[in-house]
Amino acid sequence: MMLNNKLTTNPIDASELSFDDFKTIVIDDYRIAFESRQASLLGRKEVLTGKAKFGIFGDGKELPQIAMAKAFKNGDWRSGYYRDQTFAFATGICTIKEFFAQLYANPNVEADPASAGRQMNCHFSTRSLHEDGSWKNLTEMKNSSSDIAPTGGQMARLVGLAYASKLYRQNPELNYLKNFSVNGNEVGFGTIGNASTSEGVFFEAINAAGVLQIPMAMSVWDDAYGISVPAKYQTTKEDISEILKGFQRDENNAGYEIYKVKGWDYPALCETYQQAIQICRDEHVPVLIHVTEVTQPQGHSTSGSHERYKDKARLEWEKEFDCIRQMRLWMLESAIVTEEELAVLEDTAKKLVREAQKEAWNEFLGDIKTEKDQVISLINNLSDSSQALSKIAGTLGGTPDAQRKEVVSSARKALRLTLNQPSEERNQLLSWYQKEKENNEERYNSKLFTDGKESPFLVNIVPASYQDNSKMVDGRELLNACFDANFARDQRLVAFGEDLGNIGDVNQGFAGLQAKYGELRVTDTGIREMTIAGQGIGLALRGLRPIAEIQYLDYLLYALNVLSDDLASLSYRTKGGQKAPVIIRTRGHRLEGVWHSGSPIGMILGSLRGLHLCVPRNMTQAAGMYNTLFRADEPALMIECLNGYRLKEMLPDNVGEYTVPLGKAEIVREGTDITVVSYGSTLRIVEEAAEELAAYGISVEIIDPQTLLPFDTDHLCASSLQKTNKLLVVDEDVPGGGTAYILQQILENQGGYYHLDAQPQTLSAKAHRPPYGSDGDYFTKPSVDDVVETIYQMMNAHNEAKYPAIF
Numbered sequence: 170m171m172l173n174n175k176l177t178t179n180p181i182d183a184s185e186l187s188f189d190d191f192k193t194i195v196i197d198d199y200r201i202a203f204e205s206r207q208a209s210l211l212g213r214k215e216v217l218t219g220k221a222k223f224g225i226f227g228d229g230k231e232l233p234q235i236a237m238a239k240a241f242k243n244g245d246w247r248s249g250y251y252r253d254q255t256f257a258f259a260t261g262i263c264t265i266k267e268f269f270a271q272l273y274a275n276p277n278v279e280a281d282p283a284s285a286g287r288q289m290n291c292h293f294s295t296r297s298l299h300e301d302g303s304w305k306n307l308t309e310m311k312n313s314s315s316d317i318a319p320t321g322g323q324m325a326r327l328v329g330l331a332y333a334s335k336l337y338r339q340n341p342e343l344n345y346l347k348n349f350s351v352n353g354n355e356v357g358f359g360t361i362g363n364a365s366t367s368e369g370v371f372f373e374a375i376n377a378a379g380v381l382q383i384p385m386a387m388s389v390w391d392d393a394y395g396i397s398v399p400a401k402y403q404t405t406k407e408d409i410s411e412i413l414k415g416f417q418r419d420e421n422n423a424g425y426e427i428y429k430v431k432g433w434d435y436p437a438l439c440e441t442y443q444q445a446i447q448i449c450r451d452e453h454v455p456v457l458i459h460v461t462e463v464t465q466p467q468g469h470s471t472s473g474s475h476e477r478y479k480d481k482a483r484l485e486w487e488k489e490f491d492c493i494r495q496m497r498l499w500m501l502e503s504a505i506v507t508e509e510e511l512a513v514l515e516d517t518a519k520k521l522v523r524e525a526q527k528e529a530w531n532e533f534l535g536d537i538k539t540e541k542d543q544v545i546s547l548i549n550n551l552s553d554s555s556q557a558l559s560k561i562a563g564t565l566g567g568t569p570d571a572q573r574k575e576v577v578s579s580a581r582k583a584l585r586l587t588l589n590q591p592s593e594e595r596n597q598l599l600s601w602y603q604k605e606k607e608n609n610e611e612r613y614n615s616k617l618f619t620d621g622k623e624s625p626f627l628v629n630i631v632p633a634s635y636q637d638n639s640k641m642v643d644g645r646e647l648l649n650a651c652f653d654a655n656f657a658r659d660q661r662l663v664a665f666g667e668d669l670g671n672i673g674d675v676n677q678g679f680a681g682l683q684a685k686y687g688e689l690r691v692t693d694t695g696i697r698e699m700t701i702a703g704q705g706i707g708l709a710l711r712g713l714r715p716i717a718e719i720q721y722l723d724y725l726l727y728a729l730n731v732l733s734d735d736l737a738s739l740s741y742r743t744k745g746g747q748k749a750p751v752i753i754r755t756r757g758h759r760l761e762g763v764w765h766s767g768s769p770i771g772m773i774l775g776s777l778r779g780l781h782l783c784v785p786r787n788m789t790q791a792a793g794m795y796n797t798l799f800r801a802d803e804p805a806l807m808i809e810c811l812n813g814y815r816l817k818e819m820l821p822d823n824v825g826e827y828t829v830p831l832g833k834a835e836i837v838r839e840g841t842d843i844t845v846v847s848y849g850s851t852l853r854i855v856e857e858a859a860e861e862l863a864a865y866g867i868s869v870e871i872i873d874p875q876t877l878l879p880f881d882t883d884h885l886c887a888s889s890l891q892k893t894n895k896l897l898v899v900d901e902d903v904p905g906g907g908t909a910y911i912l913q914q915i916l917e918n919q920g921g922y923y924h925l926d927a928q929p930q931t932l933s934a935k936a937h938r939p940p941y942g943s944d945g946d947y948f949t950k951p952s953v954d955d956v957v958e959t960i961y962q963m964m965n966a967h968n969e970a971k972y973p974a975i976f
Contacts, residue, residue: 236438240446269529302621321368329707331357364395625801644788654825666718698727705751722757737779771906793829832879840870858956887919
C-alpha cells in the first residue's frame, strides 16, 4: 500500500454551500487535524525509541493552520517555522509519509522533497526548480520557502516574498513573467511563535512591511510560552497585538489590519482568515492575525517535558481547550457528526498514520539494507581465517536497523585491516567503497550552489573592448554605466538600500538611475539591514533579480544572521530545490575609522559558504563580475573598494556586456623572485611596493585572485610558486583571517607547499579595528613600507649577502 496521498482542505463559502457540502468540508478538516495530531504523537515515540534523532511538532496548532490553509491559494508563498505541519498537510505541501521520511533523514529527494534529509522534521519547502535549475510555473503551485530553525529567521525573507507581489502588480514591464505572478495577487503568509516576536528581526520586518504596504499576512501562534519561559518575560503587556496597536490602519489607509482570534474556535478562525486574507490580497495591506489560547500538548520538543515548567492548573486548562477536543465537541453539539462516526474516523486515521510511518521507515532502510548485505558479503569473501574481519561482518550483521554510517564504517575498517593483503576480493570491496563514496557525496554534500544551466561558470567570457579614444572616467561612473546598461537590458533587475534611490548611493554608483527607471526599480529603504537582505532573498525566490545594498561592509554584521542561516544554505538545504540569485552589494576595506574601514573577510569566509565572494581590485573588474552575475542564477557578495570610486579608469565600449569569470585569478605583475597574493585595496599597496623593490633587484610577481569563493580554480598561484618558490599573502583582515584561508587554498588544495624553499608568510592588519585618521590607518593596516620591508626580509633570509638586513 502506498500512503503518500495529499488530503487538502477547501474554503467554506456559506452562501453557496449546502449543509451536506458544509458537513463534508468540516469532517475533512477534522480528519486532517486528527491525522496531524497522530503524526505528532507517533513522531515523538519514534524519537524516544531511537529511530530518529530529534523531533519537533505542531500539535496544538492544528485548527488555526487549517483555517489559514483555506485562504492559501496557488501562487501564494509561505515563510514559516517548525510548527506548521498541519498547514503543510492541509495545503498538500507535505504528506504524512514525507513528514516521517524527513523525521528519519531520508536523503532521497523523492522521499523527502523538502530537504532530502538535510533538515530536521517540520522544516518545509516546495521544489521551485526543475532538475536543470530552471524555474517551474510557481503560479500553479502552493509555495513554501525553505524553513530555517533560528527563531524569527523566517521574517526577513517574508518581506521580500510579499514585496514581489507589489512589484508584479505595479510594474507593467514585468507582465511577461507569467510563471511567477498573476497581477501580483499572491500573498506572503508568515507564521511565528509568540515568544519569537521578541526577536529584533520580527519588529524590523513588521515595520518594513507597514512602510512598504505589501500583501503580508503574519500569523502569531500564541501558546503563552517560549519553551519554559512564560509570556510575562517575553512581551510587554504579555500581548503582541496589544503593543502593535499603533500599527492599526488609520484614515489614510497606512498601517496594518490587526485581528485577534482564539486558537480553539474553528468557525471564528475560518471567518477571520477569510476576511483578513481577502483584504491582504485585494488591497495589498499587511495583516496581523494574533491567534491566542493555543496549546502545545507535547511540550516544546522531544528534548524535554513541559510538565517541568507548567503548573497543574495550566496543564488542566490545556487539556480542556485543546483545539481538537473543542472542535470535536462543537461538531457533536452542531449535529454535524455522531459519536459513532467520529470513532470510525479516528480509528481509520490512526491506522493510516501508522501505515504511512511504517512505509517511510521501510523505504528509508531499504537502500541501506541492500548496502549492508553487500558489505557483509564482501568482507566475508576476504576474511578467510581473520577473526578481526569476521567480527566486523558479524557486528554489522547483528546490528538491527543499521544506518549508512555503520555500513560504510565497517567497509573502511576492513580495508584498513587488509592494507597489506592485496587480493581481487579486496579490490571488489575497495571498488564498492569508492562508488559509495561518490554516492554519499551526492547524498550529503552536493548542491551548495544550484549548478544548473544558468551557472555563472557557463556564462560566456567576453573581454572588455576599448577604442583609441576611450574615455578615462571615475570608477563610480564606470559602475553607473554598467548598472544603466543592465537595467535597460533586464526588467527583472531591481536595486534597493539606504540612500540608494534619490541620491544614487553614497558613492554615486546609481546616480540618476531612479529618475530613469522609477522608484519601483531603484529604491531607498530605511535603516534595516536584516530585512534589506531578506527583501533580496524573497524577491529572488520569486523570479526577480535583486541587488540588495548594505551601505558599508562593517554593517554586514547586522544582516549576517539572515545571509548565513538563510541565503548561504538555501541551495544546499533544499538539495537544489530552491534558488535565490540575489547580489549583496557593499563597499569596504581602506578608509577611516573603526566603523567604515572594515575588512572582516575571515568572518565572511566562515559564515557565507554558498555565496560567491567577489573582491575586485577596481571598478572595471567589479563591473565585469556584475555582468557575469546578472546573467547567472547564483547568489554573491560583491565588495567594492571604498577608496576606488574617484580613481580614474578607462571606460569599456561594452560596459554592460563584458564579463569577468568567477574563480579566475590574474597575474597583474610578472616576477621571478617571490609570489605575492593580494586582493581589493591592498593590491594597489603591493603594486606600489613592487616598484620600490625593483630598485633593490627584487622581482615581485603579483596575483589577484579576484574572487575568494571560489578561489583560483586554475591554480595560478601554485604555478607561480613553481617559478618563485616564495609566498607572501597580504590583506587587511585580522591576523589569521583571510590570509589563513588563502594559505590553506594554495598550500593544501593546490599543493603549493612542495614548491617552497622558504617559510610562507602573511601580512595582515592588526588584531583590532583601525583607529580614526590617516595615522590610524598607517599604523594598523599594511602600508607600502610594511610590504617592502616584509618582502625584503624574506629575501634577506634567503640570501643575506645579496640582501643585507635593513634593521
